[in-house]
Amino acid sequence: MGVYLPLTTARDGYGRRPAAEERPHRLTVARRRMVAEDVVSLRLTTPEGRLLPPWQPGAHLDLHLPSGRQRQYSLVGDPADRYAYTIAVRLIPDGAGGSAEVHRELGEGDRVTVRGPRNAFPFAGDRAVLLLAGGIGITPILPMAREAAWRGLDWRLVHSGRTRASLPFADELDRLARRHPGRVEILADDEHGVPDAAALLARAPEGAAVYCCGPAPMLDAVRGAFEDNGSGALHFERFGAPPIVDGEPFTLRLRDGRELAVPADRSALDVLRADNPATPYSCRQGFCGVCKLRVRSGAVQHRDRKLTPRQRADGEMLVCVSRAAAGTCLELDV
Structure with missing residues (x-):
């Protein structure tokens, strides 16, 4: 059975670590x-x-x-x-x-x-790949398809969405399909129905790695069907925040003394934004660092992929994903 890979992969297909250009x-x-x-x-x-x-x-x-x-x-x-x-x-x-x-x-x-x-979604250049895109999820997938074609890999691409008119880059995909017959498939819901995840995965070449980007229901369906599929590995990228499946309720205390309750199924960022819509954020997945805040007291359950051990020890927290134990309180410097 294949394994799930995290959103951040250590090295790409060339053995290089994905670099981040920090200079604006x-x-x-x-x-x-x-x-x-x-x-x-x-x-x-x-x-x-x-x-x-x-x-x-x-x-x-x-x-x-x-x-x-x-x-x-x-x-x-x-x-x-x-x-x-x-x-x-x-x-x-x-x-x-x-x-x-x-x-x-x-x-x-x-x-x-x-x-x-x-790059939190690097293309490893596996010998065989299935590329699945839902709607605007075609944006990282299209360059992968071009590279797969250029490198002579055994690849397939499926782009799905509500209607053909809603699917971006139809002209680029049409050119790619003409150059590589049989490798690009467009599935509009109003023509073909909502695609079945198992049927999508069945399009994968034998032993292929699967790259998937799209809305949460599509990702959840593909992940659920992947265990019964013979594909080699699953790589995916979400549009937004992943669902909270193991959270516990805790409390945030602000500098002005107010306390905000964080339910088990919501993030600290959600609660802070409800209180102050100007609260900064970007990825909502724990890797960009935009929502970083300092914790004055309380034990943080760190779930990000950005902060260093030193930053965590200094009391920094990414409020989009990190949490606290049930019934405890985090005092924030905000």
């Missing part, structure tokens, strides 16, 4: 285009036309918006194009405002700050 870059929106219903693509370049740091399929950028919001978006362009980064953003009408700001306020010629690239 001030970039210009050189091109903006709609690539599906409610999905906008942005091509970002330096004002001087300089080379940008290299990246590998699966990498993402931290995008710092003019409002101060920070969000993460997968790179969907060509890693060989060192003069531009391309991202795609789906509008989430009832979201926290980041996607709406990109759609409604960012235009060609506007400036944004980015950090990265970082």
Whole structure:
């Protein structure tokens, strides 16, 4: 039986550790285009036309918006194009405002700050791969497909979503399908029904590694069906926060003395944002560090993949994933 791999893999298929470019870059929106219903693509370049740091399929950028919001978006362009980064953003009408700001306020010629690239979803270049994308989840998957084709791997790609009009980068996928017949499949729910996870996994070449990015129900279904499948390994990336399945209720105490109850099924970040919507956050998965806060007292159950042992010992905490034991209190410096 295959094994589940964590979101962060130690080395890629070339034996390299995924590097993170920490220096911020001030970039210009050189091109903006709609690539599906409610999905906008942005091509970002330096004002001087300089080379940008290299990246590998699966990498993402931290995008710092003019409002101060920070969000993460997968790179969907060509890693060989060192003069531009391309991202795609789906509008989430009832979201926290980041996607709406990109759609409604960012235009060609506007400036944004980015950090990265970082890679928490590296493509290992296995001999055989099945690539599964749900909706906007095509963004990290498309560069993987291009690299798999370039390297001559045995690969398949399935892109699913509500309707064909809602699926981004249809033109790029069509070109890829024409160049590599039989390797790209588009499944629109209104034409084919909601895809069955076991049936999707059955498309994998023998012993293939599976890479999956999409909404939580799709990931949960694929993970549930994976144990009965003969595939070699499962790599996946979530759109947002993973579900809390083993949490216990605890309390946060703020500097002003107020106490906020954290239920077993919600994160500390959820509760803090309900109290103060300006509370900073980005990945909600414990690897970007944007939501880091200092704990003045209390024992933290650290669940992140970002903080060093020294940072934890100094009282730092990522409130998107880390918690406390049942009935205890964490006093925050906020």
